[in-house]
Amino acid sequence: MSESDDRPTGSAQGAVSRRGFLGGAGGLAASGLAVGGIAGAAGGFAAGYGTPAPAAASAAEVAHPFYGSGHQAGIRTEPQRYTVFMSYDLTTSVARDVEVLLARWSAAIAQLAKGLTVGSVEPHRPDAVGVDSGEALDLGPEGLTVTIGFGPGLFDERYGLAARRPRHLAELPAMPSDQLQPALTGGDLSLQACADDPQVAYHAIRTLTRMAKGTATTRWTVTGFGRASAGPTQQTPRNLMGFKDGTRNIVDDADYERWVWAGSDDQPWMTGGSYLVARKIHIATETWDTDRISDQNAVVGRTKVEGAPLTGSREHDVPDFEARDASGQPVIPATSHVALAAHENNGGVKILRRGYNYTEGIDALGQIDAGLLFLAYMRDPQQFITLQTKLGRVDRLNEYIAHIGSAVFAVPPAARQGSYIGAELFRS
C-alpha cells in the first residue's frame, strides 16, 4: 500500500513555495471560498496556481504530499516541531454540507502542504476580499501535514450515517482520575496541523476554520511544540517534566499493522484509517520541580538525564520488570508510569504516541500553566482505555498531572488525487 505520509518531497523533487507565488495572479482567486459544489471545490482548489520557486535546499522546503492511496499524513510522518490541534462542532443538519466542507478542506490542505496559498492574498479587483490571510507568504511548506478526524457526532441522528459508523468509534468512558473540563472535550471533526514553523501550522488552521464558517464552529484547541531540533539523528524529545517522552514508541511496520491501522473488522471505508485519542494533560510543574530526584525517577521508572529504565543504563535498554533490589522490591516500581504503561504488562497493547508540549502563560494563581497535548493513534480506542484505566487508578504521576481535555476521532484514510477525505463514507 502506498503511504502518503512516508515520502516527504524535498525541493529537489519539485516542491513549490509561497515564496515564488505572486499574490494576485490566480484566476480562481475570488471564487475560491465561494465554491458551492463538491466537484468544483475539489477540482478548483486542487488545480493550484502557484509558480514554482527556484529550488532551495532547506528544511523549510520539505513537503509531504496530501494525496495518496494509503494513510493520511501526520500519523506515521516524523513528528514536526509544532502543532495546532483544533476540534469543531458541526452546526449544519445537512450531510451534504459536511461533504462539501471535507472536499474543500482536502483541496485546501493539498495546496497548503505544497507551501502554496489557498486563493489570492491580494486580488486584482480592489473590492475583493483576499481569500488567503497572507501571514505564511515568504514561508516554505515547512513539512506541513493536516490530518482530519471524524468525531462520534458525525454518526448521530443528524446525518444519516449511523450505519457506517466506524466500528470502534464511541465517546470515551469516564476513567479514573479524569478531571475533564467540558469546554475542552469532544468534537464532531478535528484537524491536527503539524509543521516545522508555528506560523505555517497556525495559518493552516486559521484558513481551514474560515472555510468552515456556516458548517462548523471551533470547540477546543491546543497549540504545541517540543521536538528537539530537527536533524538526521533526532533524539527523543523531552516533556515539561524534563523527561524523555516517546522512547518506546511504535516503529516497526508490523506494529503499525497490528496496533495503529484500522483492521479488516472495521468499515470498508476505514481501510487505511486509524483512531485518534486526544488528551490535554495539565502538569503541575511547580509542584513537580520541588520533588526530589529519586522520587521523580521512581515515579517515571526511568532516569531523568539519560532516560534509561531503572534496571538499565542506556535509554533504549529494555526494562526488566522482574528485577528486584536487595530488599526484594521491584527495581522499577510497579506503580511507576513505565511499568504501568509497558506493553509487557498490558497483554502486548501498544499505541502510537505523538505528544507535544504546551504552555499557556500563567494561571489565576500566577503559576506557569503548562502540560502535554497527548495525541495517540491506534486501531481501536479500547487500547487507550485499557491503558488509561490502569494508569488513572494507580499511576504515581497522577499526583502531578491532570487530564483536563479529551476527545476521540476516527481518522479516515488518505484521499486519492481528485477526491477528498471521507469520500467513501458518503458514497458507499
Place this chain on the structure above:
Amino acid sequence: MSESDDRPTGSAQGAVSRRGFLGGAGGLAASGLAVGGIAGAAGGFAAGYGTPAPAAASAAEVAHPFYGSGHQAGIRTEPQRYTVFMSYDLTTSVARDVEVLLARWSAAIAQLAKGLTVGSVEPHRPDAVGVDSGEALDLGPEGLTVTIGFGPGLFDERYGLAARRPRHLAELPAMPSDQLQPALTGGDLSLQACADDPQVAYHAIRTLTRMAKGTATTRWTVTGFGRASAGPTQQTPRNLMGFKDGTRNIVDDADYERWVWAGSDDQPWMTGGSYLVARKIHIATETWDTDRISDQNAVVGRTKVEGAPLTGSREHDVPDFEARDASGQPVIPATSHVALAAHENNGGVKILRRGYNYTEGIDALGQIDAGLLFLAYMRDPQQFITLQTKLGRVDRLNEYIAHIGSAVFAVPPAARQGSYIGAELFRS
C-alpha cells in the same frame, strides 16, 4: 563601546552545549538555588560546570555572550524566532533581596545563554531536588538572550532607590483607544527571553521564575513567535494581519545612539541602557479577514504581498506622503498606519520595534484569539507616547486592534564579568 549583543558566538568559537553536559557532575549542584549571598550567587553560578561538546556547526549552537561592557543582549540582537516575555511583582520590602535576585538571575542567564543548565538536573544525592528542571537538555544555546527590565515600582518608597530612578521612567499615561486589562499591565521587573527554539525560551523563564520565589511573583506573560525562517537573507516577517511588520525599523548606529540608548541626561548607572515599552495588542483576525483588500492596503498604507508603500512598488521604497492622486487626495491616506507612524510626520521620532505574533487558542465566542506582542526599545518612553497618542486617536487600524496589555521598564546596561545587571544602581 563593546556591545555584548552584537557578537554571537558560534560553536567554532568554543560555545558549549547542554548536549555535552553530564547531569550529576557539578559540585555546585545542590547549593545552586540555595545561595544566599550576592557574591556567592554571582560567582557560584558564573563559574559554570558544563563539559564542552564536540563542535557542531548548527544554528542551534549560536550563543550570545551575556557579559559585556555595553548594552544587554536582546535589544539590538537580530530577533530570534521565539520569545517568552514575563512581568513580575516584587513581594519583598528589602532592597537587598532584589539585589540578590538580580545577581542570581544574571549568573543563571550567563549559563543558559551558553546552552548550559543552571545547576544539576539529576543530583547524585537521591534525596536532593534537581536545580534545573531538565527540559532543555539535549538542546543547544539556540541564540538565547534574556533581557532584564526595571519597572517604576522598583523606585517607589519600598526600596530607597527613588533618588536613582531612571530619568524617563514613569507609568505610561492613559492613551486614546486604550482597552487595557489590569491583569495584563505593569510590573516591577521584566524578563524578555528570546531564542530560536521555544523550549529553550520557556525553560529560561521557568528557571528564572523558580529562582524568584520569595522575592517576586509572576504578573503577566505573553509567548510569541513569528520570525520568518532564519537564513542569510532573512526577510521582513509578517504579522497575523498578513502584512510585513518592521520594514522601516532602526538599523544605523546613529539612529541607535539618537533613539535607542539612554542619553547623557539620564542616571549615570543607566549608561548603555534603554527603555522597553511592552504592549499586548489583540487583533480581531476574523473581522480583518472579511475586509476587502483595497481597504486593508489603505488602512496600512502599504500593499499586502510586496509590502511596498502605496506610492512605490518595492518594500523598501521610501513612502511619499506628499503624493496626490487624480482627485487630489493623498495616495497614502493620512489616517493610514504608515503615515501616522512615520518619522517624517513625527518630528523625526523613531523607536526600535521587536514584535512577535501570539496565538492563545480561541476566545469565549470560539474566535481565534491572536495578536501582536509589541516590544519596543527607545531612549525615552515619550517617543512611544508621542506616536501612540496620535495612532490611538485616528489610526484606521484601531477598528481591528485593541491594546489590552501594557508596561514600561528601564533596561539597564549589560553586566561585566563577575558582576550582575543593576549592580551600579545599588552601589552608586
